[in-house]
Amino acid sequence: MKITEINIGKISVPLRTPFKTALRTVNSVEDIIVEIKTDTGNIGYGEAAPTGVITGDTTKAIIGAIEDHIKKTIIGMDIENLEEILISLNTCVLKNTSAKAAVDIAIYDLYGQLYNAPVYKLLGGYRKEITTDITISVNEPEEMAKDSLDAINRGYDTLKIKVGKDSYKDLERIKAIRKAVGYDINLRIDANQGWKPKEAVKILRSMEDEGLNIEFVEQPVIAHDIEGLKFVTDNISIPVLADESIFSPRDALNILQNRAADFINIKLMKTGGIYNALKICSLAQIYGVECMIGCMLEAKVSVNAAVHLACAKSIITKIDLDGPVLCSKDPVNGGVIFDNRNISVSNEPGFGVKSIDGLIYI
Ligand SMILES: C[C@H](N)C(=O)N[C@@H](CCC(=O)O)C(=O)O
Numbered sequence: 001m002k003i004t005e006i007n008i009g010k011i012s013v014p015l016r017t018p019f020k021t022a023l024r025t026v027n028s029v030e031d032i033i034v035e036i037k038t039d040t041g042n043i044g045y046g047e048a049a050p051t052g053v054i055t056g057d058t059t060k061a062i063i064g065a066i067e068d069h070i071k072k073t074i075i076g077m078d079i080e081n082l083e084e085i086l087i088s089l090n091t092c093v094l095k096n097t098s099a100k101a102a103v104d105i106a107i108y109d110l111y112g113q114l115y116n117a118p119v120y121k122l123l124g125g126y127r128k129e130i131t132t133d134i135t136i137s138v139n140e141p142e143e144m145a146k147d148s149l150d151a152i153n154r155g156y157d158t159l160k161i162k163v164g165k166d167s168y169k170d171l172e173r174i175k176a177i178r179k180a181v182g183y184d185i186n187l188r189i190d191a192n193q194g195w196k197p198k199e200a201v202k203i204l205r206s207m208e209d210e211g212l213n214i215e216f217v218e219q220p221v222i223a224h225d226i227e228g229l230k231f232v233t234d235n236i237s238i239p240v241l242a243d244e245s246i247f248s249p250r251d252a253l254n255i256l257q258n259r260a261a262d263f264i265n266i267k268l269m270k271t272g273g274i275y276n277a278l279k280i281c282s283l284a285q286i287y288g289v290e291c292m293i294g295c296m297l298e299a300k301v302s303v304n305a306a307v308h309l310a311c312a313k314s315i316i317t318k319i320d321l322d323g324p325v326l327c328s329k330d331p332v333n334g335g336v337i338f339d340n341r342n343i344s345v346s347n348e349p350g351f352g353v354k355s356i357d358g359l360i361y362i
C-alpha cells in the first residue's frame, strides 16, 4: 500500500457557545484536514488544529509544513514500513507538531486499514469505551455556575473548569460552581498558564481550605517554568497536571525525572501524533504517572484518533476529549460514537472515518 497523493482541505464548524480560556476566545473550529491516498484506493484522514497560542502552529504554517517538507518526504513510501514513515515525518521538519499530527493520524488510519483492524486494537486494545469530561469556559462566576448546571443536564458528571483569567475571581468561580452542582460532580480546573507560582499556591490553598474538592489543577503556570510548576506541585495537596509544559517525550521525561507534576496531559497536536504519544505513555508507565488524553478545539477526525489511543493504553486514566461535543454539529461520517459523555470505538478498520461534510480542498 504505497502513498500516492496527499490532499489538504479545511473545515469550519461553529461552536455551541464561545470557548474562553486564559489564553484565547474562539467561536468556531477552523481546522486543516489531510487526506492521504494510496495505490490500493485506500484513504487515510487526519486533522490539524491551528492553536497558535499554544503550539505556535497557524493555518498557513500547517499547510506550508505539509506542502514544502512532508509531501516530498513521504509520497511513494509503503504503509507497511510504518516506522520508517514516522521517523521521516518527524525529522523532515522541526517542530510543526500539528501538521505532523494530521499526517501521523492519516498514516495510522491507513495502517489499520492495511491489516484490517481498528487502530486501538493494534496499539494495545485495553478497552472499548471511555468517558469524557466537558469544559466550562472562564466567565463571571454566576454564568459559569449556570453553564455547569447545563452541562450536568446534558449528562456530564466531570467538569473541566477554565480559570486563570482575572485570577482574583477564580476562588469565587469555583465556589459558585460547587454550590450550584453539589459534591457528586467531579471538578477539575485548568488555569492555562494564567498564574504566577506563588499566586497559584495561594489560590489553590484557599480552594483546599474551602473544601472545594478539586480533582486536579492543570497547567497553573507558564509553560516553560518547570521550576515554578514543581514549586506548585510541592506546595499544595491538589494534584498538578502538566499540559502546555509537555510537548515531546523529552519534555515528559524531564517533568517525570524532576517530579514537577503529578499527571501528564497528552495531546496529539502537541506530540505530533500517535507515534510520540506512545513514547510518552511508556515513559509515564515506567514512572507510574497517570496520563490524561486531551484535545485542542478539534473536530472528530483527530479526536477520533485520540479516542483510539486512550482505548489502547491503560496508563491513560483521564479523558478530556470534548472537542466534538463543544461543536454545534459533527461533520465527520464514521469513526467513534459519542453518546454525550460516553465514547465508544467500533471494529471498523483504521479509524473508521468515511467522509467529511463541508470539506473544502485547498
Ligand atoms: C478542548 C479541551 N477541553 C481543552 O480545554 N483543551 C485545551 C485548550 C485548547 C484550545 O485552546 O484550543 C487545554 O488547555 O486543555
Ligand SMILES: [Mg+2]
Pocket (backbone or CB within 6 Å): 190, 192, 218, 219, 243, 244, 265
Ligand atoms: Mg489544558
